Amino acid sequence: MAQKTSIPSGTRDFLPHEMLRRNYIFDTIRSVFKQYGYVPIETPAMENLSTLLGKYGEEGDKLLYRILNSGDAFAAVEPSDLANRNLLSAKICEKGLRYDLTVPFARFVVQHQQDIVFPFKRYQIQPVWRADRPQKGRYREFYQCDADVIGSRSILNEVELVQMVDAVFTQLNIPVTVKINNRKVLSGIAEVMGAAERLIDITIAIDKIDKIGREAVLNELKNKGITEAAIQQLLPILTLSGTNEEQLTRLSDILSASLIGLQGIEELHTIFNYLEMLKLQQTVELDLSLARGLNYYTGAIFEVKANEVTIGSLCGGGRYDDLTGVFGLKDVSGVGISFGADRIYDVLNTLNRFPEATMEHTKVLFLNLGMQESLKAIEYLKAVRAAGIPAEIYPETAKMKKQMEYADKKAIPYVIIIGEEELQCNILSFKDMHSGEQKKTDFEALIKCFLC
């Protein structure tokens, strides 16, 4: 009996038309990374679990895919181990699948610190795996596209990353808003609220303002035991308005008692000044409610939202001051961004903005209408390919209708017909599949027409 064909829940096959579209996204992102001097690296799909565990919080540890040791994985297992699942799992699994690109990158930087050039500007486009509950738009295998600079504290890096975001979405023809905030400003806010030690609770609550509204955020803060007096301090901050500069000026009054808060404002000032001068295509705005979940960010934070489609952020990132510390390399500051290819795909699909050219593959199909005819076709085919034009010949001598259907389904724009008559007169028939127009021509004229 035949086996049922299926793939694990939350994973995907990509058909050719999806691959071409995905490659268009990856190629665009990669070309911008290159343009800005970032160099590629790759890390293995499998990392030692000791590298991964404890880096993504308790919830993250549960979502790691673990790989059964090869050889006799159960050799050291005792029946009593069944009572302690964590111990058992550690005995039989030493490796796990990459959960993101950031932790492997930190491990990479420490391991290869003698072989890389600092400031190290690297990009990495690879899949990651998470044993998350699959749902619409959330997969267990998906690609991340990351660019990070490590080993430089200069704000110029932040500026360039925003330029890169601007370049990617402009090239993809997706209007976006780049939201920028700074963790130091959030620390400053917590400080002037008199609740510095509650920074995480406060940022988690503020982060939800877009989703649940101002009142609900204030309630959540109350429920978490933030005092009424502290919340009163927060109110004017949540209602700041005006240009980025106006808001920053107002904010520096409010945060005047917080050294770290003022430092964050100064950094934001610098970023906005540079960006002003660089005249970006996309909108960039200060968003004090932006907090970003990951707690390793320590300076600027970014998030990118599509203007025309309601969907989660398309890109995010920020500065982290001690990513490599856990692996023994202290005091190395970094800043990076990560593009979410799947969401970008969904946005382009919704907006119907994949360029037609991304779908083109083979440009010409030579029909196969008999032994002698196909020999002539193969001769021409060689010349067409040599001219750099992707081309193919239908491999079988099938009915013309069937071969035309093949061209049609594969969206091949031009078909060349060499039948008995064409063979005798040393010409060929050329059909434009889009217009349906068909004409007779000679080979030299055809090649010229393709290359112009």
Add this chain to the structure above:
Amino acid sequence: MAQKTSIPSGTRDFLPHEMLRRNYIFDTIRSVFKQYGYVPIETPAMENLSTLLGKYGEEGDKLLYRILNSGDAFAAVEPSDLANRNLLSAKICEKGLRYDLTVPFARFVVQHQQDIVFPFKRYQIQPVWRADRPQKGRYREFYQCDADVIGSRSILNEVELVQMVDAVFTQLNIPVTVKINNRKVLSGIAEVMGAAERLIDITIAIDKIDKIGREAVLNELKNKGITEAAIQQLLPILTLSGTNEEQLTRLSDILSASLIGLQGIEELHTIFNYLEMLKLQQTVELDLSLARGLNYYTGAIFEVKANEVTIGSLCGGGRYDDLTGVFGLKDVSGVGISFGADRIYDVLNTLNRFPEATMEHTKVLFLNLGMQESLKAIEYLKAVRAAGIPAEIYPETAKMKKQMEYADKKAIPYVIIIGEEELQCNILSFKDMHSGEQKKTDFEALIKCFLC
């Protein structure tokens, strides 16, 4: 205490200079695949174990990486299960990592048969994982680059695949010999030896002739119980000489009593005739000792050897008549090739034949010599990038020596210096890092020089 940084044995990190070289290989292969009308697909890293098990022989099953079920993997495990390792492993692992691209491709074709166009010409470039013992040149994670046509019996497909091999190695500047044989010829040989049922033993033995020599092969056959009479029949076949055509003619005499043998010879004839006409760059030769390990091949088989380096085959493939049968789609014939990127890398490295251009990334570095100077640099930088030239600015205002070292280590060929003097005179200094030459110029002249 800091964690030790390491990666699982048999896996690799790729540093930027390695990535650039690897991408050069992948890009070359991919461009040829495209040129011949092959379209890309991707399949998930994880497949259901039911898809993978039993497809690679008993040894292969052992080399599959299994993934621990997410959630409570041990919920259904009883202490008594520890006595039956296979059962236990099946209870706690339902998924495994991709072992090659062929079985997932067969599964893909059956699963998506309504959504693809036959004959389906697909390529796939993805990593695979094998729990093999790591050794020099053998890894537990490595890329395969496969192109297959499925749904066409035409020999033209074989011809095109050989053309593609020729194009790839010609473009990579690696002289190779493409060895061709046909499984039907091997069946014919077993038939005329009167040992048709011993085909596998015979092909396995013949396959080793290059490694262990003719005498050892004959001994192995004897030890496997092949009769002396049968071996006598084999001798003239192992010593055929002359051109491909001469050998085929001689062979059709020897195999005249075997229908399947003659059919194989006819197919080889057709392939060689086409290739003759197409005037390839690389050597193509009949090799009757070529058997290829995998037993699913049923027609033509290929293998590619480097002419100047002693190393295993760089590429291999062949025709298989029933790859998708196990998944329920019968009578679909296919033919394909697979390039080994790691060995190709080693050959190019040994021969020192990576083009210098593959190593170039950033073309220009702007030095950062102060606030005002860097503002001017950023303005120029934007124009340089807009002209399509990958460029960067050193992010920190560091000593000139340090910045020059950065350019040097990153192999950036040109450096632009904007210091106090340059700023005042509205010019810039331009240094060729290769020749050491430095000159003053204005920006317009510079851009022109870059674009010409």
